[in-house]
Amino acid sequence: MKNWIFNEVNNDDIVLNSRVRLARNIQEMQFPEKMNFIESRKNGKMVYNALKSQLQENDIVLYDMWNEDQDTFNKYVEEYLISSELVKNANKGSFILNKDETVSIMINENDHIKIQCINSGFNLNETLKYAIAIDDKIENTISYAFDEQLGYLTSNISDVGTGLKASVMIHLPALTMNKEIKTIIKDFKNAGIDINGVYVENDNIVGNLYVISNTITLGLTEEEIINRLKEAVINIIKEEKKYREVLISKCRYEIEDKIFRALGVLKSAILLDHKEMLECLSMVRLGTELSLLDIDKRKLNKLxxxxxxxxxxxxxxxxxxxxxxxxxxxxxxxEILS
Incomplete structure (x- = not known):
C-alpha cells in the first residue's frame, strides 16, 4: 500500500484514497466504555505484542494516548489516522502505526480493536486484502467476540456482522456546482451507501470532497460489500466526469477564471481562512484534473x-x-506551492 498524501498519482484521478476499517472485540471482555482505565490500558500492549512477533516488512510503533501530548493527537486526527472518538478516550486509548502510515490500529475507541488501512487512489480490493492479513495476524494470538449467526460482535449494532466499513475519499466539484449531489446522496442512501462531506461548516459542505462508504455490514461477505461500494463509486465517477464535460462546454471561460483566480489567491493572499483555502484548493485540484494546471497533487494533499x-x-x-x-x-x- 502507498501513503495517499505523498504518493504520485495520475492527474485525472479524482479518488484521493481508499480506506478499510475492521471493528473487532476481545472475547469475554466488556466493551471499552464499560472498562476501567487500569484494565483497558493493557489492550494496546497486548495487540502490539501480537503483531510485533509476526510482522517482518514494516516496523510498528505503539502510542499510549495518556502519555502523548495534544499536538500528537491533532496531527494524526487531521491526517485521518485516528478518530476524534479515540481522542475522547485518551485516558485508556492507544493506537499502533506502521512506518509509512498506511496502517493504523486504534485500541479502545468504541471497540477494543479497530484495524484501519488507508491506500492511495481507488484501490479497495488491495486495501481489504491488507486489512484482513493484519486481522488474521492478531487473531492468531487474540480470540475475538464472534457469534456463529451474527458474525463479529461490536459496540455499535450497525457494525455487527463483518465489522467492515469501507470508504473512498473523492473530489466532486462538478456534481456540487450543478447541484446534482443532493439527488445522488439520496439515491445511494436507499441502496445502503452513504455519501458525506469531508469538511462541513454550518451544515454546508466545503471544498467539494466527499467520503463514500457502505452502511450494511450484516448478511454480506467482505467481498460483496467491497464490490457494491466499487460499483457505486464507478457510477459516481462517471457522473462527475459527465458534468465536468458539461461545465467545460457551456461555461469554459467561467470555470477557467475560477481555477486561475483560486491559484492566484493561494499564491498571493496575505490573509487566508481555512474555508477559503479549501474552496481554492478544490478549484486548483480541478484545474489539475482537467490538465489546465500542472501542479503536483501531493502538494495539494499535504495542504x-x-x-x-x-x-x-x-x-x-x-x-x-x-x-x-x-x-x-x-x-x-x-511555501508548499512554491
Missing part, C-alpha cells in the same frame, strides 16, 4: 492535512490571534 487552525497554531510556541493564524496559513500555503 489538506496541515492547514487547519490547530495545525497552524501548533507550529508556534506562543498563542496566535485569528488574524495571525490566517496570515501564517497564507505563508504556509505559499
Amino acid at each position: 489538506l492535512v496541515s492547514s487547519s487552525d490547530i495545525s497552524i497554531q501548533n507550529k508556534f510556541d506562543i498563542p496566535l490571534s485569528k488574524q495571525e493564524i490566517k496570515h501564517q496559513r497564507a505563508r504556509h500555503v505559499q
Whole structure:
C-alpha cells in the first residue's frame, strides 16, 4: 500500500484514497466504555505484542494516548489516522502505526480493536486484502467476540456482522456546482451507501470532497460489500466526469477564471481562512484534473492535512490571534506551492 498524501498519482484521478476499517472485540471482555482505565490500558500492549512477533516488512510503533501530548493527537486526527472518538478516550486509548502510515490500529475507541488501512487512489480490493492479513495476524494470538449467526460482535449494532466499513475519499466539484449531489446522496442512501462531506461548516459542505462508504455490514461477505461500494463509486465517477464535460462546454471561460483566480489567491493572499483555502484548493485540484494546471497533487494533499487552525497554531510556541493564524496559513500555503 502507498501513503495517499505523498504518493504520485495520475492527474485525472479524482479518488484521493481508499480506506478499510475492521471493528473487532476481545472475547469475554466488556466493551471499552464499560472498562476501567487500569484494565483497558493493557489492550494496546497486548495487540502490539501480537503483531510485533509476526510482522517482518514494516516496523510498528505503539502510542499510549495518556502519555502523548495534544499536538500528537491533532496531527494524526487531521491526517485521518485516528478518530476524534479515540481522542475522547485518551485516558485508556492507544493506537499502533506502521512506518509509512498506511496502517493504523486504534485500541479502545468504541471497540477494543479497530484495524484501519488507508491506500492511495481507488484501490479497495488491495486495501481489504491488507486489512484482513493484519486481522488474521492478531487473531492468531487474540480470540475475538464472534457469534456463529451474527458474525463479529461490536459496540455499535450497525457494525455487527463483518465489522467492515469501507470508504473512498473523492473530489466532486462538478456534481456540487450543478447541484446534482443532493439527488445522488439520496439515491445511494436507499441502496445502503452513504455519501458525506469531508469538511462541513454550518451544515454546508466545503471544498467539494466527499467520503463514500457502505452502511450494511450484516448478511454480506467482505467481498460483496467491497464490490457494491466499487460499483457505486464507478457510477459516481462517471457522473462527475459527465458534468465536468458539461461545465467545460457551456461555461469554459467561467470555470477557467475560477481555477486561475483560486491559484492566484493561494499564491498571493496575505490573509487566508481555512474555508477559503479549501474552496481554492478544490478549484486548483480541478484545474489539475482537467490538465489546465500542472501542479503536483501531493502538494495539494499535504495542504489538506496541515492547514487547519490547530495545525497552524501548533507550529508556534506562543498563542496566535485569528488574524495571525490566517496570515501564517497564507505563508504556509505559499511555501508548499512554491
